[in-house]
Amino acid sequence: MGSRQDSVSIRQDEGDGCCAASARSDLSTILSSVLTMLGRSLDSQRGITRIFHCKATAKEFVGVIQAVLTAGKELRKLVLEDTDNVSSQHRTVHSSLLRRLISTASSSAVLANAVKLLSCLDKDAADQGDMINLFISSVDQFPEVAEGHVTVQMAKQKLDLLIVEYRKQLGMRSLEYKTVSGTAYLIELPVDRRVPSNWMKVNSTKKTIRYHTPEVLKNLDNLLLAKEELAVICRKTWHKFLMDFGKYYAQFQASVESLAALDCLYSLATLAKQNNYVQPNFVPENEASQIHIKDGRHPVLESLLGDNFVPNDTDLHADGQYCQIVTGPNMGGKSCYIRQVALITIMAQVGSFVPASSAILHVVDGIYTRMGASDSIQQGTSTFYEEMNEASNILQNCSSRSLVIIDELGRGTSTHDGVAIAYATLHYLLKNKKCIVIFVTHYPKILDIQSEFEGSVGAYHVSYLSTRKLLQISDEKMGISTETEDLGEITFLYKLVAGASDRSFGLNVALLAQLPLRCIKRASVMAAKLQEEMSKRDENKLLRLMDEPSRDGPWESSPEVGLLCAEPHQGLMEACRRILRDMRSAQSNNDVTNTLSCLKSAQEIASKMIKG
Incomplete structure (x- = not known):
């Protein structure tokens, strides 16, 4: 608790002069910038867990790892690792808990691994969910993906060679493949242009007809097959990529947890500063x-x-x-x-x-x-x-x-x-x-x-x-x-x-x-009646206690009352008996005014008895 309270004090106005105040200002500014950035990013804690369980999309992966990397780089400005500047570090970050959290969140291992992981992926492809172009392929790193891309490129090259032959065959130097409504590699010719009988008509307009030749269809099938095989390879490679992340999981999890703790502590510090909280x-x-x-x-x-x-x-x-x-x-x-x-x-x-x-x-x-x-x-x-x-x-x-x-x-x-x-x-x-x-x-x-x-x-x-x-x-x-x-x-x-x-x-x-209002009035009447009944019960209980004989005889014969009956209290005792009779009469007649008067008289007599 003490270390957490020290951490919360990062935004409190306490310190040892201008240098300490400036250091705390830098700390507060950097933390605010980092946490604001994290607030606009994906949920890093949830994202790391999804990556570990191989559930994350490429967009999630890049977003989470990039957020950790950016936050770590900013926090590195607060970590002075060389021993000559240890005292400066302590002045900048005086809380041992904060120093530990910042060091964990911005550790060299985490930043290096984040750069390594992101260097394997194309950010634009990840944002678009393009798995085929996601990996920045190299023969050494992703050999199967690289081989798949080579197969696709070869199929495309064969189709490109065919269009050169058709230009010569038809005498049309500007002839190019057309793509219409998702159908690619179409040869578009005027309506009156004669073509071989084995060319397949795909679609047409008033002025043009679009064809697929047997050679194009064959190579197009090869291209589609190569793309499908590449997509399968990329999915398998992505799954393996996420599985391999397991060896980095502990580091990134510790970093994300440290960022979460910093977020919590900074929020508490901001709240304490804004509302004048005190340290318990x-x-x-x-x-x-x-x-x-x-x-x-x-x-x-x-x-x-x-x-x-x-x-x-x-x-x-x-x-x-x-x-x-x-x-x-x-x-x-x-x-x-x-x-x-x-x-x-x-x-x-x-x-x-x-x-x-x-x-x-x-x-x-x-x-x-x-x-x-x-x-x-x-x-x-x-x-x-x-x-x-x-x-x-x-x-x-x-x-x-x-x-x-x-x-x-x-x-x-x-x-x-x-x-x-x-x-x-x-x-x-x-x-x-x-x-x-x-x-x-x-x-x-x-x-x-x-x-x-x-x-x-x-x-x-x-x-x-x-x-x-x-x-x-x-x-x-x-x-x-x-x-x-x-x-x-x-x-x-x-x-x-x-x-x-x-x-x-x-x-x-x-x-x-x-x-x-009618309901409230009736409730008020009932409340008054119940209060009156309760008062009567209390008064009757008092009167019964006064009438009931004690174990040694009537209440008047008790030692305490005997003292009252002796001089000089004989007159007061007679007054008590008189008040008791008047109270009984008032109670029987339901006379509240006389009852209150009797109680007031009894209070005066009690006061005289106390004064002696």
């Missing part, structure tokens, strides 16, 4: 797992949003807080944040600079994610099954050096089951794996896990601003006619802050998705 730092292997990212940015969204993207910090450490539970409104940026952390981790480990102000992390042995899911009709599995299968894979394979990212686990089943599974999964990760975890959820109950893993789990949410307004919503069937505080405007700030979010703003998303 890795802690030693004996240090605890940790991820510290300052002003981290999503590399893809940043390119789309530019300066409008909101960066976020990430601080996780195995010896401190190593789990983040992220809550917040829908469309608020939760998934973007966790993807951002994963992408920065991946980019750092492949040797790239990262989109952040600074980044310190350990070398992870795996990044495990559970984000989104879809069913598989072919395998007969549901969406929820796929979700559980992914979670199972994470729990079985992750380790303390892994990064685990889970997004809304348990949403594909009932609320109770979903909460239970999500809670148990996170609990297993924290207790048994102790790995870095970012857990996104809409279930507030998950936050209770903080009490068991105090200091190790932090609650966060993506911040927002909301403006509340009252909507008049009525529903006769449900018996509700009230002003509901909902569907106010929400402004997403996309900033990760400490603390849990109390709302998800699902109805706002439904409104953005243009669900029918």
Whole structure:
């Protein structure tokens, strides 16, 4: 990773003065020129493989080998092989990885073999797919091809000698063979010209008739046969030529792979320079797992949003807080944040600079994610099954050096089951794996896990601003006619802050998705009703707990309450009993206003008790 990061720094503005800056400029210019040329050429990696498997056409062969040769010659300008200039080489190419890649891509053996291979072929014939004229034949190199060409030439010479005889025979000094509609070696004569009876008429016009003589037909058959034999020889020779390339394959494959690596590194360097990426730092292997990212940015969204993207910090450490539970409104940026952390981790480990102000992390042995899911009709599995299968894979394979990212686990089943599974999964990760975890959820109950893993789990949410307004919503069937505080405007700030979010703003998303207003209003009524029922259940549970006798007797007789009943708390205790009676009455009458008043009074009494 370190050598790759050094290589990526070729376009960063760092150096030791004008000479170093000039050297880096030359390196960048040459690499840019080479890679631009390769971008316009055929796919060299694919081409080399096709050549090795004898599948390449002559045009592909020439294109790929020529690209490797041209790139190698340009890169040779950066390689200073004489020992007297080693220091100059190091100044020009300071990265050991870059030096190795450039040397491999432009090795003398590769360039010499490329010249040798291309010298055997005619480029124009290769471009046109002309196999007969493809080989620059010589008796020593391609004897069969040379012999085939000689046979063809002899057949053509015999035909040329025949036209000389026909000129004398017909007394026509300007007589030449004609080719019409693909038929060659035609003798064209006026209509009134008498010819031997064994001359075969091929075609005619109003003024001329075209013939093939028996001698021409015989020699033409010989010529066609010679050409066919030459074509067969050329195909066999081409196949053998590709087979012989096998002894050069390893060299060219290494060169092409080096060019591909240079392309990748240069692209990463260009990206880092254009977007102000920084070099990440890795802690030693004996240090605890940790991820510290300052002003981290999503590399893809940043390119789309530019300066409008909101960066976020990430601080996780195995010896401190190593789990983040992220809550917040829908469309608020939760998934973007966790993807951002994963992408920065991946980019750092492949040797790239990262989109952040600074980044310190350990070398992870795996990044495990559970984000989104879809069913598989072919395998007969549901969406929820796929979700559980992914979670199972994470729990079985992750380790303390892994990064685990889970997004809304348990949403594909009932609320109770979903909460239970999500809670148990996170609990297993924290207790048994102790790995870095970012857990996104809409279930507030998950936050209770903080009490068991105090200091190790932090609650966060993506911040927002909301403006509340009252909507008049009525529903006769449900018996509700009230002003509901909902569907106010929400402004997403996309900033990760400490603390849990109390709302998800699902109805706002439904409104953005243009669900029918009647549907949204009914959903708002149902939400208000469910919230009210939940509040009543909580209040009734509290009242029952206060009414139920403890193991030692009624709650008033417990030691703690006994202290309250003693002076000077006797008056406060009486006030508590009075508030309890008033709250029961308000609950029975469904009087929300009096219930809230009782709770406020209870808060004041509790404050007095604390002050003593």
